[in-house]
Amino acid sequence: xxxxxxxxxxxxxxxxxxxxxxxxxxxxxxxxxxxxxxxxxxxxxxxxxxxxxxxxxxxxxxxxxxxxxxxxxxxxxxxxxxxxxxxxxxxxxxxxxxxxxxxxxxxxxxxxxxxxxxxxxxxxxxxxxxxxxxxxxxxxxxxxxxxxxxxxxxxxxxxxxxxxxxxxxxxxxxxxxxxxxxxxxxxxxxxxxxxxxxxxxxxxxxxxxxxxxxxxxxxxxxxxxxxxxxxxxxxxxxxxxxxxxxxxxxxxxxxxxxxxxxxxxxxxxxxxxxxxxxxxxxxxxxxxxxxxxxxxxxxxxxxxxxxxxxxxxxxxxxxxxxxxxxxxxxxx
Amino acid sequence: xxxxxxxxxxxxxxxxxxxxxxxxxxxxxxxxxxxxxxxxxxxxxxxxxxxxxxxxxxxxxxxxxxxxxxxxxxxxxxxxxxxxxxxxxxxxxxxxxxxxxxxxxxxxxxxxxxxxxxxxxxxxxxxxxxxxxxxxxxxxxxxxxxxxxxxxxxxxxxxxxxxxxxxxxxxxxxxxxxxxxxxxxxxxxxxxxxxxxxxxxxxxxxxxxxxxxxxxxxxxxxxxxxxxxxxxxxxxxxxxxxxxxxxxxxxxx
Numbered sequence: 001x002x003x004x005x006x007x008x009x010x011x012x013x014x015x016x017x018x019x020x021x022x023x024x025x026x027x028x029x030x031x032x033x034x035x036x037x038x039x040x041x042x043x044x045x046x047x048x049x050x051x052x053x054x055x056x057x058x059x060x061x062x063x064x065x066x067x068x069x070x071x072x073x074x075x076x077x078x079x080x081x082x083x084x085x086x087x088x089x090x091x092x093x094x095x096x097x098x099x100x101x102x103x104x105x106x107x108x109x110x111x112x113x114x115x116x117x118x119x120x121x122x123x124x125x126x127x128x129x130x131x132x133x134x135x136x137x138x139x140x141x142x143x144x145x146x147x148x149x150x151x152x153x154x155x156x157x158x159x160x161x162x163x164x165x166x167x168x169x170x171x172x173x174x175x176x177x178x179x180x181x182x183x184x185x186x187x188x189x190x191x192x193x194x195x196x197x198x199x200x201x202x203x204x205x206x207x208x209x210x211x212x213x214x215x216x217x218x219x220x221x222x223x224x225x226x227x228x229x230x231x232x233x234x235x236x237x238x239x240x241x242x243x244x245x246x247x248x249x250x251x252x253x254x255x256x257x258x259x260x261x262x263x264x265x266x267x268x269x270x271x272x273x274x275x276x277x278x279x280x281x282x283x284x285x286x287x288x289x290x291x292x293x294x295x296x297x298x299x300x301x302x303x304x305x306x307x308x309x310x311x312x313x314x315x316x317x318x319x320x321x322x323x324x325x326x327x328x329x330x331x332x
Numbered sequence: 333x334x335x336x337x338x339x340x341x342x343x344x345x346x347x348x349x350x351x352x353x354x355x356x357x358x359x360x361x362x363x364x365x366x367x368x369x370x371x372x373x374x375x376x377x378x379x380x381x382x383x384x385x386x387x388x389x390x391x392x393x394x395x396x397x398x399x400x401x402x403x404x405x406x407x408x409x410x411x412x413x414x415x416x417x418x419x420x421x422x423x424x425x426x427x428x429x430x431x432x433x434x435x436x437x438x439x440x441x442x443x444x445x446x447x448x449x450x451x452x453x454x455x456x457x458x459x460x461x462x463x464x465x466x467x468x469x470x471x472x473x474x475x476x477x478x479x480x481x482x483x484x485x486x487x488x489x490x491x492x493x494x495x496x497x498x499x500x501x502x503x504x505x506x507x508x509x510x511x512x513x514x515x516x517x518x519x520x521x522x523x524x525x526x527x528x529x530x531x532x533x534x535x536x537x538x539x540x541x542x543x544x545x546x547x548x549x550x551x552x553x554x555x556x557x558x559x560x561x562x563x564x565x566x567x568x569x570x571x572x573x574x575x576x577x578x579x580x581x582x583x584x585x
Contacts, residue, residue: 185451187450190435200418202406202410204407204493205497
């Protein structure tokens with residue numbers, strides 16, 4: 001089977017299989033997979049920056065938390081807000097934050113970029129942690145999930161587990177296909193060119209800063225999408241969702257799955273959340289379960305050392321051979 | 333004499349106390365190859381970097397078609413029609429040869445920032461990329477990953493990328509470095525062919541190639557212009573002969 005056709009159809013098949021998942025009628029697993037799919041959006045949005053634009057952001061939780069807080073603060077306190085305006089507004093706030101901070105952080109490179117993105121995220125963390133704006137360190141409840149109505153008809157009822165699951169699956173798939181489309185375009189190719197050799201891109205006449213800023217804003221918006229959905233799912237936001245732990249976690253998901261592949265980010269999100277569930281299972285690991293982060297840390301290190309292309313790299317391992325042979329054949 | 337397309341006036345670059353390029357004035361015209369020679373450390377590459385915008389000059393002007401472009405960024409200068417190749421190969425190693433050239437061609441079109449539509453879907457960009465590869469003699473390598481090319485081929489790709497941006501001024505920084513005799517010959521032929529509708533500044537050590545293509549010759553030593561003129565004038569200059577010491581043989585190839 002040729003790999004072009006495989007990569008074209010496989011994602012649709014996977015989405016189709018996921019759509020069937022709520023039929024298992026397990027509340028626990030439906031909620032768990034919903035959470036994973038939301039994290040997959042978060043990880044893909046960061047992969048756009050890290051894996052495709054060469055921008056290693058260590059403050060990506062800023063967008064996740066900002067959109068969550070936006071939903072919590074914008075809606076009426078005890079009534080449901082409409083998704084039709086709260087979602088675009090939340091993403092809009094993320095885009096504005098990305099553009100404003102991007103103007104500053106994109107002037108830095110390497111370790112400084114990592115530090116400055118972290119600094120901006122920490123600033124937001126302390127804004128919400130130390131002021132009354134978002135309920136301080138206790139956070140705020142979102143008592144009613146947003147509505148998605150068309151006139152009088154309820155289009156999607158977000159209070160229903162399976163309907164919310166399908167909505168999240170729709171957004172995850174939409175994010176994947178949108179990013180894939182964009183990354184295959186002229187704009188996307190330029191981003192990868194900037195990642196590989198920024199200096200040469202500039203010499204070829206590309207206004208590098210503008211491309212990076214556009215990518216940064218898109219990554220921020222999609223990060224916000226995941227944060228919005230997470231806030232809807234948990235009905236609660238607190239400063240933890242803005243913390244550097246959250247930024248580190250999503251970065252680990254991207255590294256675990258394999259940077260710069262998009263599907264790697266999805267695989268990484270699954271692997272991370274499932275590993276977390278397994279390693280923190282007291283029935284299996286007893287007292288070690290409490291310290292699941294230690295085991296996770298070791299696993300991430302092993303992946304970084306021995307599988308630099310992450311879990312997604314395993315898939316390429318099977319494909320690479322025939323390609324290499326074909327190349328040699330053409331050469332001789 | 334025709335108006336030069338690009339000229340410098342008193343161009344100077346200081347790095348702290350070191351004056352890498354000192355008061356250099358030269359001009360480039362379409363239809364001419366202006367070769368800059370000089371020993372290592374003479375400031376030839378720094379001069380190229382000043383013209384291309386990779387470095388901002390400390391003093392002096394760079395005038396492109398009547399407009400002072402000194403201090404503009406390299407992407408702005410590139411879009412104004414000044415293309416350059418690098419002394420150290422500076423390409424996209426993980427990409428295919430074609431993608432290297434395609435990206436270069438893409439930078440010249442209003443499609444460059446298109447977000448939808450496959451990057452390969454633009455026939456005119458593809459055609460320009462292919463033409464540039466053919467001109468540089470790399471058409472048969474289009475499908476190869478750039479990292480797997482030989483050193484000489486990577487140098488050819490460097491030139492092809494430069495051509496794909498359709499510049500009017502070409503700044504070529506030692507394009508023959510590390511090339512075999514056959515590849516060098518090809519490159520000399522290519523430079524000759526490009527001379528008709530480009531203004532070319534060539535930095536080169538290979539004296540056979542220099543005298544094969546040069547219309548004008550500038551000799552730099554310690555950041556300064558030692559001599560500038562036609563190849564015959566420069567060859568006859570006592571100052572140049574002194575600077576190159578026993579290098580007379582070299583100058584005569």
